[in-house]
Amino acid sequence: MSTTHQTVILSHKGEPLTITTRPTPKPGPNELLIEVHTLAINPVDHFQRDYGVFIKDYPAILGSDVAGIIIETGSSTRSTLKIGTRVTALASTFFTPGNDYGAFQKRVLVKEDFVSVLPNSFSFVEGACFPLAVMTSWNGWIWAGLEPMSTIGSGTSTTTTTSTNEGVFVWGASSSVGTLAVQAAKLMGFKVYATASQQHHEYILGLGATRVFDYQNANVLDQIVSTARSDGVSIRIGYLATGDQQLAVNTLDALRGTDNAKLAIAPIVDSELKVPDGVESAFVSPPQDPDELRERSRSIFVNWLENKLAAKELVSSPHAKVIQDGLESVNGALDELKAGVSCLKIVVEL
Structure with a gap:
C-alpha cells in the first residue's frame, strides 16, 4: 500500500x-x-x-x-x-x-x-x-425526548410510540436531514406530518410520511392543524430540517393544544426567532463530553443504523x-x- x-x-x-x-x-x-x-x-x-x-x-x-x-x-x-x-x-x-x-x-x-x-x-x-444526515436527525429527536435504542449496546431494542394517534412534525422533509428524520420517526411508529415542495410530496409519502403539505401555501399552518385534528393525531414534537423557522414554531404551537412542545432545529437558530410559552426550541448538537459522544455515536451508528441497513428498513x-x-x-x-x-x-x- x-x-x-x-x-x-x-x-x-x-x-x-x-x-x-x-x-x-x-x-x-x-x-x-x-x-x-x-x-x-x-x-x-x-x-x-x-x-x-x-x-x-x-x-x-x-x-x-x-x-x-x-x-x-x-x-x-x-x-x-x-x-x-x-x-x-x-x-x-x-x-x-x-x-x-x-x-x-x-x-x-x-x-x-x-x-x-x-x-x-x-x-x-x-x-x-x-452518515451526517442520520447523526443530525437523531441528535434532534434525542433532544426532543426520543431515543434510537433504549438499551445501549443491545442492538435490538428501538424506542417506539405505543399510541396509534401520536405524531411528529418534520418541516423541510425533502432535505437530506429531513428525509432521514421522516424515516426514523416512521420506524418508531409515529405518524409523520411533513412539509415539502409540491413536486416532492409523493416521494416523502413513500419514505413513510402520513401527510405532506406544501410549505409555500399561504394557509399551510391552518391546513396542518385542521388535518391533524381531523385525523385525531396529537403532535407535540417537531423537527425543522430547513425552512422558515418562525412558521414552523407557530405551527407546532398551534398543534400542541395545551401540552408543552419541543422543536429541534437543524440549522443555526435565527436570532430573531420568537418562541411562545409552551414551546421549547434548540439547535441540534451532539454531546460535548467525549464519553457521552461515544455512547451517542455508538447508539446511532452501531445499534441503529447498522441494524436498520442490515434489515433493509432504510432507503x-x-x-x-x-x-x-x-x-x-x-x-x-x-x-x-x-x-x-x-x-x-x-x-x-x-
Whole structure:
C-alpha cells in the first residue's frame, strides 16, 4: 500500500479547495483507515470553505460523509470491522480534530463508533448519503425526548410510540436531514406530518410520511392543524430540517393544544426567532463530553443504523446526483449545492 494519498485542502477562508498529496496515517486502537469510494456533499461544507465556519486552523480538510472499504484496523476495533469490509462512516473533523479525519480525501481515519457496516444491497453512492444526515436527525429527536435504542449496546431494542394517534412534525422533509428524520420517526411508529415542495410530496409519502403539505401555501399552518385534528393525531414534537423557522414554531404551537412542545432545529437558530410559552426550541448538537459522544455515536451508528441497513428498513435518501470526476470535482459540487438543490444529495465518486 502506498504511504501517501490524494486530498483536497482549504488553505485559506474563501479560497477554492486545491488538490495535494499527504502522508497516509496509521489507525489508533479504536480507529479504522478507510479507502474512500464515494463522498457526499453537505451544506456545512460550502459554509466552511467560503466563510471559515467551525474551522480553527488552516490548511483544513473538509467533509463528513464517506462510503468505502476498510484497509487497516486499529488494535481494539470491534470484530465485525475487518479489512475488506464495506462501510459507511461519519469522517468529520467536527468530532475528531486533525486533517487525518476530514472526508475529502482518498484515505481517511474514522473512529469506529462513527462507522456502520454497509451491506452489499447498498451501493457506495447510497452509503455516502447516510452518515451526517442520520447523526443530525437523531441528535434532534434525542433532544426532543426520543431515543434510537433504549438499551445501549443491545442492538435490538428501538424506542417506539405505543399510541396509534401520536405524531411528529418534520418541516423541510425533502432535505437530506429531513428525509432521514421522516424515516426514523416512521420506524418508531409515529405518524409523520411533513412539509415539502409540491413536486416532492409523493416521494416523502413513500419514505413513510402520513401527510405532506406544501410549505409555500399561504394557509399551510391552518391546513396542518385542521388535518391533524381531523385525523385525531396529537403532535407535540417537531423537527425543522430547513425552512422558515418562525412558521414552523407557530405551527407546532398551534398543534400542541395545551401540552408543552419541543422543536429541534437543524440549522443555526435565527436570532430573531420568537418562541411562545409552551414551546421549547434548540439547535441540534451532539454531546460535548467525549464519553457521552461515544455512547451517542455508538447508539446511532452501531445499534441503529447498522441494524436498520442490515434489515433493509432504510432507503438512501434523498435522490443522489453522482459526479464521477473524483476529487477534482469537489469545488464544483460545493458550488452547485450552494446555488441551491431540492430533494437531492450530491455524491462524488473517487
